Amino acid sequence: MADRPYTVLSCGMSLDGYLDSASGERLVLSNRADLDRVDAVRATCDAILVGAATVRNDDPRLTVRAARRRTARVARGRTPSPIKVTVTGSGDLDPRTRFFTHGGGTKLVYAASAAATACSNLHSVATVVDAGATVTMRWLSEDLHARGVRRLMVEGGGHVHTQFLTDDLADELHLVVAPFFVGDSQAVRFVADGAFPFHAGRRARLAQVRQLGDVVLLRYGLSDRFTQVEPDRDGDGGPPAESVGQ
Template identity: 55%
Template sequence: MPRPHVLLSAAVSIDGHLDTRPGEDRLLLSNAADFDRVDTVRASADAILVGAGTLRADNPRLLVNSPERRAARVAVGRPEYPLKVTLTGTGALDPGWKFWHHGGDKLVLAVGEEATEKARANLGDLARVQQIPAGTVWPAALDLLGDAYGVGRLMVEGGGSLHTQLLEGAYADELHLVVAPLLVGQPDAVRMLGPAQYPGGPRARLRLLEARQIGDVVLLRYAPKDRSTEQR
């Protein structure tokens, strides 16, 4: 099976932050209407991927919350919930996190043998743990998800390191970016993207698919693989 269609989903402040500085209470960037939109996108996905750092910082459940959307999945022969996936380079995963105790199947992609052994020891039967090679993390992860798990549509909900890697490697097919009317301003706040060698360099323009106001936030949908250096 081909690699999944990779959709990155994030909400940011006007100055590009996912959150305030580490250790502070989580910053809610979106609104109720947009959370419902995200729930629709989750319901459309075969799998939802989040980094271990985001699990550690936010302790999310990552569910499809609408009973109607879950029922619609079941009605067409899909699992009630998308497969929940996390990526770890250390295997330092807390078995008490909500991620393991809600929703359907869970999968850990562990980079290297040491992280794999540690993840299995920490989690027991809470999740399936599969090793992927350190040198080809994303090609191996996407091939595995497509071939072994039948994932056709992969939703990536962060954090910033994953978004950066997937955009830098040209693995992302779609970007859903919600901009909230907030200015964080803290120099050590959590940013969505870090320094990277992005395809095409700083003059490459991504194709805009949609711009939509949702209450006091704006959804921007881009096609990251479709870039132009045309001056405008």
């Protein structure tokens, strides 16, 4: 198998497993302490990936927010924020979204061949990669590795997380649980149906549990590349410190 980046899946969900509501309004699952933790993890990564639906619906910046973390990255010869990556099957992306307009640096759009021409309006703000008839996360991961990405953070949404998990491409999972229910089966779940490598007969390794205000972080090791370390909580993007949770 070709090389791929060390891949961290990061997700927040409700107590009943939903990423968002069905109302069209963005559902706030995290809190300030957890957002700072996510920022620290971002600072350790070479690239951040989200699906096109997340770009359209959430309009994320996907940048390292803390100035000290950006400064530390630059001091180590890196860009202030990681490369931004998205994937689309339709090409329906607006170049005015914050994914493209905030943070500078490289933006990569992996598009199915049929959608690549629809991305012509993105060529001034991103590199569009024709990923073939159907974009697969394995091919995308190998292409990112060839571009120098050694540590990848995947921040959703559910369809993208499902593909990484069912194709056994994730090395660790950061799952944050918010203290409320959505209670609407029309809402978006953490993952869709699929054949997952972890099931009742093969349990994922729970490496850490940490309370962050009113949410809880569950950190799972999903591959033999997983190590019992976490990003420096100071968040400067430096060497990770040993995890204190089991």
